[in-house]
Amino acid sequence: MELRIENLTKQYGSFLAVNDLSAVLTCGVYGLLGANGAGKTTLMRLLCDIQLPTTGTISYDGQDIREYGDRYRNVLGYLPQDFGYYPDFTAMKFLLYMSAIKGLSKGYARQRSLELLDEVGLLQVRDKKIKTFSGGMKQRLGIAQAMLNDPKILILDEPTAGLDPKERVRFRNLISSFSRNKIVLLSTHIVSDVEYIAGDILVMKKGKFIHEGKPDEIIHTVDGKVWECRVANGEVPSLEMKYNIGNMRTEGETTILRIICETKPLENAVNAAPNLEDLYLYYFSDEEEHII
Template sequence: MLELIDVTKEYPGGKRAVAGVTLRLEPGLLGLLGPNGAGKSSLMRIIATVTRPTSGRIRFDDVDVLADPDALRRSLGYLPQDFGVYPNLGAREFLGYLAAAKGLSARSARARIEELLEAVNLADVGKRPLGKFSGGMLRRVGIAQALLADPRVLVVDEPTAGLDPEERVRFRHLLAELAVDRVVLLSTHIVSDVESVASDIAVLAAGTLLRRASPERLLHEVRDVVWEMTVPQDQVSAARGRWVVSRMVRTAAGVRLRVLAPRQPADSAVPVVPDLEDAYLAIVSGLLADSAQAVRP
């Protein structure tokens, strides 16, 4: 079990990136959703022991991580958002270098690297210089390096950035498989990255944990606030200024809007079944006024 207790991170100048976050993580996949600038990467770096919080506590299997960070590091795999590589090395050579740095024996490293290259669908290009890899291929190398030591805790920050739709699906399936017997924390601002694989979702905005619940619970909470209506083109700006508009589709009859509102926004508006993006936007926009009451550790 990994537990964060009232974790706060402030940077010089008084900027607070993380504000009193409490999270309890057990085996499974937690999707951490939040807009760009929400503090997700700062929180990921704290969990990965790359940076220390300004205040708060972190415990891993009853060990104080701030006093003994190696207790977590030995069981941690981390894929940062800005993962870098040596462009002249092949994937096998690069992973071998990292395996040595992690203390794996040469024999066990060779077997583990081949296993991981197969898992991320890169076995056929293991000798190709990383400088010639696509963005999606590099992200797959990134997840392979995070898994080298078979970690019990896997932290991945915006892992699908730059991936094409097929690669994103493959990546999500891989994370879901890994979460069967380990803690997986997936940070993203893309709702579709978590809606099909996460049974547990947390929403972070302005460094504050606004909500944590199952997808089913989040959908239940917005069941009465999602509407569709069609308006003339010249009324779109006014509608967006008045309500949260999640989607717009131009039709022959006008612009069809998907609107989040606590009550029927217009006589022509009809209720529609919400999706997870609706729930996410309702939370970060403050539409669900009781957000703080729904946070659980």
């Protein structure tokens, strides 16, 4: 099973949201990292066939997804970033409605909905109206609907937004157990989510993949660029202006800074082992905040 992206471009006026992307996704969990406006959401919409590319193709097992049509949608699960809902529907009714759209038989839809509500921790509130749900509960319901048809391709746009740490752990475990023999693509700003569950990471910037690979391999691209040093508290503001600071921890009169920089920033700075968050800061600290 493979999802092949070839020379994919999506242009809005003069703005290139996705710029000549090519990639091959096979079974596994892919983490899509990128700042706001990098083109992640657009790419996901193209993969879901709910936006037309300006140029390029996406093929599933060798056939264009547009030709695949309903058969492609039959193996697809999608959670959009701006997930809508019907406020007067109960959680159970909403899943039954989505099951009908996904072509599940009535009996199986009920059983599957109950299973998923249990897995996302909403079984007890299945008969409550969605309008009474918190943001996290709605998000969990969104995750459940995406998995209703046991999709072979699961695309999740910011699935952990609004989830508390406990819910995020539950979500990561759910995805991990679900992802066997499936293609799962998830985008997030929360680097640790990707770090824990993604087998491969796609780093996206200005509509292009700037890095692809296993987390360890990608992290190595910032080897020698992460530094730690201890400075007097008074020096911190000027250093913040000058350097890309990843982390800071105050200890009495001094502060330990984690600086992401090409060259040694201070005399007493020492190289530190990079992590995925350092990589994110290295590539996206200068990104403007705008959403596509």
